[in-house]
Amino acid sequence: MDSVIFLVDIQSFYASIEKAQNPSLQYRPVVVSGDPKRRSGIILAACPIAKSYGIKNADTLWEAEQKCPQLVVIRPRMQLYLDISIQLTKILERFSDQVEPYSIDEQFIDVGGSEKLFGPPLVIAQKIQQAIWEEHHLYARIGIGPNKVLAKMACDHFAKKNKQGIFWLTTANFQEHLWPLPIENMFGVGRRMSRNLRQMGIRTIGGLAHFPIELLKKRFGINGNVLWMTANGIDLSPVSTHSFDHQKAIGHHMTLPRDYRTAEEIRVILLELCEEVCRRARTHHLLGKTLHVSCRGADFEIPTGFHRQITLADFTNQTMVLFKQAWQLFLRYWNEQAIRSLGIQLSKLIPDNLIQFSLFENENKQIKIGYVMDDIKKRFGDTAILRAISLTSAGQAIERSQKIGGHYK
Amino acid sequence: MSTLDRKNKLWEGSRMFLPEHRKNLLEHYQEAQTFTPPILSDEAWQEINRLIIEGLHDESPLLIYYVKQKSAQQFCGFIEKVNPYEHWLKVTNGQTTCTIHFKNIYRVEYP
Numbered sequence: 001m002d003s004v005i006f007l008v009d010i011q012s013f014y015a016s017i018e019k020a021q022n023p024s025l026q027y028r029p030v031v032v033s034g035d036p037k038r039r040s041g042i043i044l045a046a047c048p049i050a051k052s053y054g055i056k057n058a059d060t061l062w063e064a065e066q067k068c069p070q071l072v073v074i075r076p077r078m079q080l081y082l083d084i085s086i087q088l089t090k091i092l093e094r095f096s097d098q099v100e101p102y103s104i105d106e107q108f109i110d111v112g113g114s115e116k117l118f119g120p121p122l123v124i125a126q127k128i129q130q131a132i133w134e135e136h137h138l139y140a141r142i143g144i145g146p147n148k149v150l151a152k153m154a155c156d157h158f159a160k161k162n163k164q165g166i167f168w169l170t171t172a173n174f175q176e177h178l179w180p181l182p183i184e185n186m187f188g189v190g191r192r193m194s195r196n197l198r199q200m201g202i203r204t205i206g207g208l209a210h211f212p213i214e215l216l217k218k219r220f221g222i223n224g225n226v227l228w229m230t231a232n233g234i235d236l237s238p239v240s241t242h243s244f245d246h247q248k249a250i251g252h253h254m255t256l257p258r259d260y261r262t263a264e265e266i267r268v269i270l271l272e273l274c275e276e277v278c279r280r281a282r283t284h285h286l287l288g289k290t291l292h293v294s295c296r297g298a299d300f301e302i303p304t305g306f307h308r309q310i311t312l313a314d315f316t317n318q319t320m321v322l323f324k325q326a327w328q329l330f331l332r333y334w335n336e337q338a339i340r341s342l343g344i345q346l347s348k349l350i351p352d353n354l355i356q357f358s359l360f361e362n363e364n365k366q367i368k369i370g371y372v373m374d375d376i377k378k379r380f381g382d383t384a385i386l387r388a389i390s391l392t393s394a395g396q397a398i399e400r401s402q403k404i405g406g407h408y409k
Numbered sequence: 410m411s412t413l414d415r416k417n418k419l420w421e422g423s424r425m426f427l428p429e430h431r432k433n434l435l436e437h438y439q440e441a442q443t444f445t446p447p448i449l450s451d452e453a454w455q456e457i458n459r460l461i462i463e464g465l466h467d468e469s470p471l472l473i474y475y476v477k478q479k480s481a482q483q484f485c486g487f488i489e490k491v492n493p494y495e496h497w498l499k500v501t502n503g504q505t506t507c508t509i510h511f512k513n514i515y516r517v518e519y520p
Contacts, residue, residue: 078427078429079429082427082429082430082433083433085430085433086433086434086437089434089437090437093441100420101426101430101434102420102424103424103425103426104427104430108420148419148420149419188419188423213411222413222415225411225413226413226415226419228411229411229412229413234412235419236412236413236414236415237415237416237417237418237419237420238416238417240417241438243417243420243421244431244434244435244438248421280428404427404429405427405429
């Protein structure tokens with residue numbers, strides 16, 4: 001018997017929460033937007049009424065207000081959205097213990113085995129919709145499938161567009177519904193991949209499903225195999241409740257409030273990012289050996305930037321050790337043009353009780369300083385102790401301490 | 410074979426999670442594993458009381474179920490001491506000794 005997996009997605013998550021919290025907004029066009037004075041001043045979520053004016057996510061606030069002058073603009077409250085996301089996980093866990101959050105507003109749930117308690121899959125889906133509506137006044141759309149990839153596509157392309165907000169793709173009907181769709185609609189196909197596939201003459205999901213897999217593997221490697229499987233509705237991934245148990249990498253990325261042009265300015269941000277990454281590594285008692293640095297150029301017309309990685313000589317979670325390597329790596333690949341975003345990632349992680357001490361340097365003190373700084377920040381707040389460089393005009397540490405994911409808490 | 414079993418890589422590799430969200434989820438999972446002991450009736454308390462007195466008197470071993478740091482624990486041993494004023498008892502098993510507060514006990518039986 002086929003598994004029954006749901007992908008539960010909340011309509012206009014941030015905007016719907018704001019409307020649910022303030023009923024006077026119910027019939028008004030509402031958007032949640034970042035600070036218009038900064039680059040984060042884009043539409044993060046638009047309610048269906050706002051969308052009817054042509055407003056889309058990621059529009060600038062200025063564009064949105066042009067399209068709809070009576071628009072209600074709300075500042076994001078990220079902590080509230082995170083709290084509600086966890087509460088939604090708890091609601092889903094009443095229907096099955098197999099719940100895997102996929103993003104802040106999307107969660108997979110495997111309801112196989114819950115039928116005797118709650119009824120057939122369509123009834124369970126309705127009960128989930130009802131529970132979420134009654135408790136949070138949020139509208140859930142539910143894609144149902146025999147695996148995660150079909151559940152996701154059932155939700156994105158059908159449940160979001162029909163009246164019930166529920167759609168079931170089965171192994172028997174997915175060819176009829178999914179295969180005629182353009183290749184861009186398939187999960188895992190981005191702009192660049194769709195261009196490649198179209199150049200190969202593949203225009204629909206069905207076209208990809210019938211394409212010889214050997215040719216796809218030869219051209220795209222494992223990804224070609226995965227895409228072929230997706231087109232044929234095959235996905236062996238489990239709904240896993242343990243997918244958050246092991247941290248594989250720790251990274252931070254920052255879209256800068258303005259273009260940063262000089263090495264001195266960029267250096268400040270790089271150091272702050274290294275501090276954040278190392279702090280998280282220390283909190284989780286981890287050390288990392290692979291360092292990734294990525295940056296994006298300021299000019300949208302001529303996209304520039306890079307993503308490079310190096311393996312460090314030793315495992316570390318020391319800010320200055322990581323920073324020295326990151327700075328060297330950045331300078332090696334930076335084209336000396338202005339940048340708009342910068343990111344650091346530390347991977348190949350091991351527990352921090354396996355430190356190899358150097359024979360020649362007194363690292364012990366440096367390691368302790370990091371942990372002491374973390375303790376001070378934990379006790380007195382993120383800005384209780386800062387590097388002096390963060391107080392320069394390029395520094396973002398104080399601003400970032402008030403935010404979650406680049407938006408206000 | 411054209412079907413690849415990549416475990417959960419397709420989804421773990423494509424998802425975007427804020428560190429704060431991950432932290433909250435892990436706390437939630439931790440909380441879900443918290444053990445809530447049953448609320449005992451007066452009769453159940455009397456039975457626990459009887460078994461402890463019997464164990465102390467007869468020097469017979471007992472299996473004690475109790476709650477420690479929100480998780481369920483068991484200890485099998487001989488009752489060495491009962492302190493009715495401070496509401497705890499001391500159980501020993503060879504070299505190992507365990508002090509258990511009365512309020513944390515939810516079941517006692519012979520092993």
